[in-house]
Amino acid sequence: MHHFQYKNEELYCEDLPLRKLAEEVGTPCYVYSHSTLHHHFSVFDQSFASIPHLTCYSVKANSNLALLKLFASLGGGVDIVSGGELFRARKAGIPPERIVYSGVGKTVDEIDFALKEGILMFNIESTEELKAINSRAGVLGCRARVALRVNPDVDPKTHPYISTGMKKSKFGIAADSALQAYDEARSLDHIEIMGVDCHIGSQLTEISPFVDALRRLRALIDQLNAMGISIRYLDLGGGLGIPYDQEAPPHPRDYAQAILQELQGLSCTLIFEPGRVIVGNAGVLVTRVLYTKKTEMKNFVIVDAGMNDLIRPSLYGSYHQIQPIQKRTAETQVVDVVGPICESGDFLAHDRALPVVGGGDLLAVMSAGAYGFTMSSNYNSRPRAVEVLVKGDRYHIIRKRESWEDMVRLEAIPDIF
């Protein structure tokens, strides 16, 4: 469920007409619905109410401080993958004991920062990383709490760029070397083994790969117990998909039920790292039509948001629904919706039937709350868009639009010319 609905042929976010918002803050702008964020987080989290668990929202999906603060207030933790994300999480008030840290390339500075903050655990992705963390914990005179990220070798049946749990993937430690890696971990003085972790991919629309991965991890936990290594946390990662178009991913409650069924006899605290399912359909990108142009082959709608604002269509061929903010006509036309960037790959939609639009009209690119703003860039020296949080009929600017001055602030011209 989300709170972007038409009233009298006008698209609203909650009780605020998006047209009014766009007139006041300009375009392109990212708009998030507070009620939707709240609802999505609560539904996910409460689906696991019957077991000890921690919902660690995956910051990479949308890392705005205001959103992190909201999830913290709902009892959430976070999954981070960089020092920068840890900095944000702490700034937003996420307690360190609710932070897990994944990623294949943690640097010494990042490891030290996380150790000093006292996060719940590192999800370790290689034995070299394990040794590096052990040695930094030694230098800092503490013990690092860890889980090993195990690659369960299941096919998540999603886009290859966002599938992470197969043998050829760079992520995690191969299932058949995991026992050896745990054995090594327990021999290290500054490592405390806390758990087992996996994350098999993103935008999964079926439950079975999650269940397969869980079964493999349970078997591993049994083997570890038999070796005298006790496991307190089982982290199942994120990955639950959302409807962008015609997909019918499982509802979080069905996902939870399938997981809960597999947990009999297990006494771990479960950790989940959902990103997209919480924020994806809680946000839209509002853009204005600049021009329309007809060529022999195509009808182009040229808008003021480009691949620098939302790269998913260009990078993955992803589908995002596009809706007019004011419904004026039922007449449709098949168009390419393209941005102002100097790349042929700069498009938001190809061959899409849209109501006929003209210069000045506003469009909403739907399902843009996850991996939208966070993957945006300044390519073509385009300032990044403003981000707005709507609650009821009011809005709050949660990130200002960048200025041209902002874009050059960190640059310097050396005195050599």
Ligand code: LLP
């Ligand atoms: N945990 C880990 C370790 C991850 O790598 C990810 C996502 C998540 C959790 C959250 O996954 P989610 O629940 O959002 O599916 N940029 C791509 C998605 C990349 C996902 C990367 N990892 C996209 O726009 O589709």
